[in-house]
Amino acid sequence: MAEGPVDHEVVIVGAGFGGMGAGIEFKRLGVVDIAILEREDDLGGTWHVNHYPGLAVDIASVTYSYSFEPNPFWSRLFAPGAELKRYAEHVADAYDLRRHMEFGVVVESAEWDDDAGRWTVHTADGSSRTARYLVTATGFLSQPHTPDFPGMDTFAGDVIHTTAWRDGYDFGGRRAAVIGTGATAVQLIPEIARTARELTVFQRTPIWVVPKVDFPIPRPVQQIFARIPAAQKAARVVNTSLLEMLMVFGVLHYKQAKPGNQLAALLAKTHMRLQVRDAATRRALTPHYDFGCKRPTFSNTYFRVFNQRNVHLETGTIESVVPNGIVTADGTRIDVDTLVLATGFNLWDVNFPAFTIIGRDGRDLGKWWRDGRFQAYEGITVPKFPNFLTLNSPYSYSGLSYFTTIEGQMKHIARLFGEMRRRGTSRFEVTEAANAKFLERATKNLESSVFYAGDCSTSRSYYFNQHGEATLLRPNATLTTLHEQGSFPLGDYEYA
Structure with missing residues (x-):
């Protein structure tokens, strides 16, 4: 031919x-x-585009990397996003x-x-x-998803999509709203809550969140990984095995291992119960679908923000956006200066x-x-x-x-x-x-x-x-x- x-x-x-x-x-x-x-x-793909506050991997870094190009110098078990960007640059250079x-x-x-x-x-x-x-x-x-709520083009404040973050943006004294409660929002919301005057979180679908076992990787351990690659490979095998158990038995073999799935859900509910004081808020944050239907995530700080006086959870349907806020289906108007779109991807x-x-x-x-x-x-x-x-x-x-x-x-x-x-x-x-x-x-x-x-x-x-x-x-x-x-x-x- x-x-x-x-x-x-x-x-x-x-x-x-x-x-x-x-x-x-x-x-x-x-x-x-x-x-x-x-x-x-x-x-760098997503690790170049995304640089919002709190960005980090939600899979342990020893596993979230090429097995043939390990990085012994991750600063934490769950590395910050900037380190993934540097790792991408390293790979590009190492392989010309x-x-x-x-x-x-x-x-x-x-x-x-x-x-x-x-x-x-x-x-x-x-x-x-x-x-x-x-x-x-x-x-x-x-492909970022931007919601088309009626009146979006009339909003007089700042609109920021998480994929187009404004580095150094100051939420101090501002009334912020975050639309979305997916994995990105779980990382971002605690960061905004630190300084915002008021923060309203608009939740359409709650997310399963389990504890995040995260810690700094000491320099001596990094040196061991660098000198003895088999040590880091062993850590990768252990972490991969744990993830495999969660995926295979909790998600893919749900029918045969339903108790394992229920145990994961119980862990998430217990985690929430220990962190959120208000019973009504806990009910609103509890998913009504089985664990694994939607990608779960890890966090030790997300639930706790809902105890703060400046943070409000809103589960009402968004009816429209007005110049200075958001109106829900029941007619409630919430004043907003900065609108953050954590609305994911199409x-x-x-x-x-x-x-x-x-x-x-x-x-x-x-x-x-x-x-x-x-x-x-x-x-x-x-x-x-x-x-x-x-x-x-x-x-x-x-x-x-x-x-x-x-x-x-x-x-x-x-x-x-x-x-x-x-x-x-x-x-x-x-x-x-x-x-x-x-x-x-x-x-x-x-x-x-x-x-x-x-x-x-x-x-x-x-x-x-x-x-x-x-x-x-x-x-x-x-x-x-x-x-x-x-x-x-x-x-x-x-x-x-």
């Missing part, structure tokens, strides 16, 4: 940890003509990735040319470039994929997913999309640490491209049959999960897409996922 010339062998969209992981794997394979396109002005990166490049679309055997990638500046292979690494949480409407992608026979990936079912073979490839790898896709997220997902997909890339090299081919496409078989298995495995066997009706969880399917998580244990990504049947692909 004739192939046309290309500008790059590989174009990777996104310079976060996913895109960098893909870049590292391609360089291991000897592919060096790589362009990593990033819409922001620097690398910066020279492949282009910043401020917004990709708008890509289409496959079957005759030429290449992708054409179009960017917002009107230019385009071609590549033999296209990789999307745009992240699960990359995953399913605009994030899968993050830009228009047209494959073979004119198949529009976003339309195909939304009109039918969200699906991707092994969470990484799609029928009728040759030479295309989607790192943030349905059924791809494995475990609780994103790095499990990344490293599993790196294994998949290595095996797939190794087979193409052995065959002397340059084109791959997963078969319809293999994709259907994987989708059927993933769907069946999820039947025992909390998403279907539990009660998630009031969770408003981003795990569920607009069809009501929980197609974000890969329903396997971490070790199973890593094994499958490195040993999938090579005959599941067609090569040319």
Whole structure:
């Protein structure tokens, strides 16, 4: 099959940890003509975009990092966000990735040319470039959601979305409102409550919060990690095992291990009971869905802020925004000077994929997913999309640490491209049959999960897409996922 010339062998969209992981794997394979396109002005993905007060990982740092590039110098068990940003910079330098990166490049679309055997990638500046292979690494949480309450455009005060934080912003003497009580808000709210004159927290859906066992990592321990890498590897294994128990038994095998899920919920309720004095507030903060339907989080400070006289919990529906405040459905008006939007991200409407992608026979990936079912073979490839790898896709997220997902997909890339090299081919496409078989298995495995066997009706969880399917998580244990990504049947692909 004739192939046309290309500008790059590989174009990777996104310079976060996913895109960098893909870049590292391609360089291991000897592919060096790589362009990593990033819409922001620097690398790091979510750890570059987010820098709000209180930002930290909610997975222990020894696990929330590449296993092959450990950082022995984390300052805390749960490192602050700035350290993750520095770690990303270190990885880029250690693996010589910066020279492949282009910043401020917004990709708008890509289409496959079957005759030429290449992708054409179009960017917002009107230019385009071609590549033999296209990789999307745009992240699960990359498209911020901004609510469109009536009157938002009339608000006279400051509006700050957590993904566009104003560094150094002073809440002193101000009447602040935070909309949202997800993982970001849980970190941010205690920080705002320190200085704000009044803080109103608008909660639509309460979140399960468990104690955070966090502490500084002493310098001698850091030195041990640096000198004896096996020590840090052991710490990683222990932490990963604990997370695995929570994910597999509390979420994925809910039907078989319901008492374990109930025990986790009891821990969260006890944590709240010990920290929140007012019974009515505790009732309002208690979720009415099963633990794990919505991603839980860790905090030792979130619940306590609701004991402060300057902090108010509001569970009424927001009716409208007026120039100096917010009006709820019962007519109550709450005066606000600064409105903080901790409203999360739009995953399913605009994030899968993050830009228009047209494959073979004119198949529009976003339309195909939304009109039918969200699906991707092994969470990484799609029928009728040759030479295309989607790192943030349905059924791809494995475990609780994103790095499990990344490293599993790196294994998949290595095996797939190794087979193409052995065959002397340059084109791959997963078969319809293999994709259907994987989708059927993933769907069946999820039947025992909390998403279907539990009660998630009031969770408003981003795990569920607009069809009501929980197609974000890969329903396997971490070790199973890593094994499958490195040993999938090579005959599941067609090569040319």
